[in-house]
Amino acid sequence: MNLKRNTFKHLFFDLDHTLWDFERCSEETLEELYDIHRVDLLSKGSASKDHFIAAFRKINAELWSHYNESRITKETIRDRRFPMMFELLNIPAAVCPANLGKEYLERCPKKPYLIPDTIEALEHLQNKYYLHILTNGFADVQSTKMRYSNIFHYFNSVVTSECTGHKKPSKEIFEFAMKQAGAAADQSAMIGDNLNTDIVGANNAGMFSVYYNPDAVEHNEYVGAEIISLKELIELF
Template identity: 30%
Template sequence: MGAWHQKEEGKAIIEAVLFDLDGTLLDREKSLITFVSHQYDRLAPKLSSIPKEDYISRFIELDNNGYVWKDKVYKQLINEFNITACSVQELLDDYVSNFKHYCIPFQHLHRMLSELKQQHIKLGMITNGFGQFQLDNIRALGIEQNFEVILISECEGLKKPNLEIFDRALAKLQVRAVSSMFVGDHAINDIEAAKNMGMVAVWKRNDASPTEKADYIIDELSEIPSLVQQGMK
């Protein structure tokens, strides 16, 4: 059980829990390492001049936790490793088509969502990224049916931390910000934005610097249902 804390403003009655995707529900780091390893194996005849470990480690570094789109990542890889047998487009197409097959959830994901549904909590998701790509990953995790609202930045024409995308999700769920909890891993896009909306903010701890703005800090998704129950007392 991970450590958590709550500020002293008082407890909210939680009617809805909204989530980020990457780094919150989807273990993107494990998923990406697995994908890149298999991509190298699939394309080994064209990449054999590059040590596999170097290809994987440099990809992860250039990816920058998903904040650099893969066309730039692959262009840099091709330049650095002098890859001539693969084009940027070929590598990018492979990523877009196949990443969904390597999606790994964080532990307790399905049980946590089931427990929240049993508590009659409305569920939503707000994720930055490309529409079909993110939707494919959500479906690969087998969780789409749990959510009443899923907003993806490309489809909405705006992205976190813009508060309008939070406002849209809350409006669709028909809940107030003060009755909602947002769970994410990014200090600005998730936690600071959720707090600015007036939502209860839960930071899923990662290797980034801790954020003092979160109302709660968790290590495991399994902690969320009990936080909701405590908030409802």
């Protein structure tokens, strides 16, 4: 797609799954926690490391979906995901190590892994645009992720759902982010991996939407542009 590049001044990015490699960072953290608590886990059930990780992914995805729909709170995610995961593994939730959730939050945001081509894309784009983060993630961990992965300095602003009282895809959070950045909608593009929270939200706010779809998942949603690699942003913008 041949964009009129001079019309854009501000690029807004989702963080998890778009720039910060949540799956890799989370998996490495879960492997570490499994090894730390291996004796307890195997004495209470038959959870292998693969089952442990798969159960977390399932429960965490479900809880985040509910959070994005404003059905649960931040505290519910943090307090319930490991007990729920144990229940899914047929291990009594009561034997879940008390500090497992805290240990996960202490380790995972400090993992430095990024989606391939993140740095190359940001290095190129920072010379032409104001770059911003717009995320439903929690403020206390998102800044940690960005600092430990060494991308914090690329961004002019970071807006989270907590600081606005609204979550993507709500139009209000996009308007808040643009107002804070001093950006007009027709000068702004949103890049993200979630069709609903990132793309539908950006479309409704009048922003140009770029869908990062590395698995080339078929869909019927309108997108301004679609990419399978962040390197494509260099050509797109």
